[in-house]
Each structure stands twice: as C-alpha cells, then as structure tokens.
Amino acid sequence: xVVAYSGGADSAFLLAAAVRALGPDRxxxxxxxxxxxxxxERGPARDFVRQLGVELLTPTTHELDRxxxxxxxxxxxxxxxxxxIDTLLPVGExxxxxxxxxxxxxxxxxxxxxxxxxxxxxxxxxxxxxxxxTKAQVRQASRDWELPxxxxxxxxxxxxxxxxxTEVTPAAxxxxxxxxxxxxxxxxxxxxxxxxxxxxxxxxxxxxxxLDPSALAAYEADPIDRLEDFVEVSSRAFRSGSMNLELTxxx
Numbered sequence: 001x002v003v004a005y006s007g008g009a010d011s012a013f014l015l016a017a018a019v020r021a022l023g024p025d026r027x028x029x030x031x032x033x034x035x036x037x038x039x040x041e042r043g044p045a046r047d048f049v050r051q052l053g054v055e056l057l058t059p060t061t062h063e064l065d066r067x068x069x070x071x072x073x074x075x076x077x078x079x080x081x082x083x084x085i086d087t088l089l090p091v092g093e094x095x096x097x098x099x100x101x102x103x104x105x106x107x108x109x110x111x112x113x114x115x116x117x118x119x120x121x122x123x124x125x126x127x128x129x130x131x132x133x134t135k136a137q138v139r140q141a142s143r144d145w146e147l148p149x150x151x152x153x154x155x156x157x158x159x160x161x162x163x164x165x166t167e168v169t170p171a172a173x174x175x176x177x178x179x180x181x182x183x184x185x186x187x188x189x190x191x192x193x194x195x196x197x198x199x200x201x202x203x204x205x206x207x208x209x210x211l212d213p214s215a216l217a218a219y220e221a222d223p224i225d226r227l228e229d230f231v232e233v234s235s236r237a238f239r240s241g242s243m244n245l246e247l248t249x250x251x
C-alpha cells in the first residue's frame with residue numbers, strides 16, 4: 001500500500017495500521033514536497049516513518065503548475081489533491097499496490113472537501129473512512145498505540161492561509177511561512193507554548209495572526225511590528241478553516 005502521508009494524525013495512524021496489517025515491506029509512505037508544505041512538518045514526518053521501519057518517498061509535486069490551483073478558487077484543494085494522487089498512482093502501479101489517503105468518517109460529512117472528490121475520482125482508497133473511524137476514534141486508537149501524533153494539532157498546507165481569489169505564488173507561500181516562523185520564534189523566546197498558529201494572507205498586504213487563546217493573549221500584549229511587511233495585521237483566536245467560514249458569510 002502507498003500511503004499518502006502528510007505527517008498528520010490521520011495519515012500517521014493509517015500508516016501505522018497498514019504496517020501492522022501488511023508488514024513494513026508491503027507499505028510505502030509518500031510525503032509530497034512542494035512550496036505549500038511547511039518546512040517545520042518535514043522533520044517530524046521523517047522521524048515517524050523511520051520509527052515504523054518503512055520506506056519513505058518524497059516526490060516533488062507541481063500543483064503550482066496547475067492554473068486552477070494558482071487561481072485559488074474554492075476548488076483549489078481539488079487541484080492539489082489531483083496533483084498528489086496523479087503523482088502517487090504510478091508508484092502504486094509499479095508495485096501493484098493501491099494509493100490510500102487518511103480521509104476519515106468525519107471528513108466525509110464535513111461538507112466542503114473538494115480534495116476528497118479528486119482522490120476518489122482517481123481511485124484512491126480510504127481505509128479509515130471505510131472502517132467508519134471518526135477523528136476522535138483515530139486519536140484514541142493512536143494514543144492506545146502510543147503514537148506521538150495522537151494529539152498533534154490539525155495542520156494544513158500553506159495555501160490554505162491565502163484568501164480565496166488571491167493568486168497562490170511561491171513568494172506568497174514563502175512570506176506566510178516566514179511570518180509564522182517569526183511569530184513562533186517571538187513567542188517561544190518568551191517561553192510561551194504555541195499549539196495552533198496560522199498567519200492568514202487576506203490580500204492587499206493585510207494579514208491576520210490566529211493563535212490558540214493562551215498564546216494569543218501573550219502575542220497581543222507584545223505583537224511583532226511590521227510582520228513580514230504586511231501593512232495591516234490583526235489577530236484573533238485560531239479557527240480551523242476560517243477562510244472557508246468567511247467565504248460562507250460572503251456568499
């Protein structure tokens with residue numbers, strides 16, 4: 001089995017379960033490298049795969065070559081997942097193995113998930129969804145297995161920080177990543193733990209820093225001046241998928 005492995009809780013559990021069921025020689029972890037993958041995610045992902053004793057592939061994906069992805073419409077995730085699965089399918093075909101994603105039962109009913117459709121159209125399998133496992137059940141099972149990812153906060157690609165309708169470019173992704181690194185370093189220097197962090201690029205040189213409540217209070221007491229040269233920077237508590245929520249309000 002070729003597991004599309006992002007390093008998150010779901011794909012990490014799927015990878016561990018596949019190793020238990022099939023053995024490490026019948027499983028490959030594939031982590032796509034591109035400008036949209038935060039560098040901070042790469043090391044922990046490699047370490048986890050190494051602990052499981054499976055092969056790690058790090059193919060480069062080129063979602064930025066897809067016009068639909070760069071345009072950053074509401075179907076951006078469709079183009080991203082299409083690029084990922086199109087890249088991994090030849091790997092699976094060469095070995096006679098399916099490509100599997102970490103989609104869980106909650107994802108299937110979450111509503112706005114165009115990436116799930118792209119993977120399904122291309123024949124990717126979804127073992128966690130097929131087993132009816134919810135996010136909470138994945139986390140509990142991961143904890144029972146003592147996986148380090150059992151309580152890992154949800155993560156998303158850097159493109160999810162860019163407001164819909166604003167073109168996704170390597171420069172924009174790098175700017176957001178630098179901003180998040182600066183905020184994390186700023187708070188860490190004050191011994192403030194950071195769990196959830198996003199810097200949202202709202203367009204027109206405006207940004208919003210989103211943090212878990214305890215870190216937010218510390219940041220607002222001493223914010224970074226001229227964060228990555230954004231002209232206007234606001235802050236608020238972290239909300240997963242806040243760009244999608246704002247899109248719903250606008251519509």
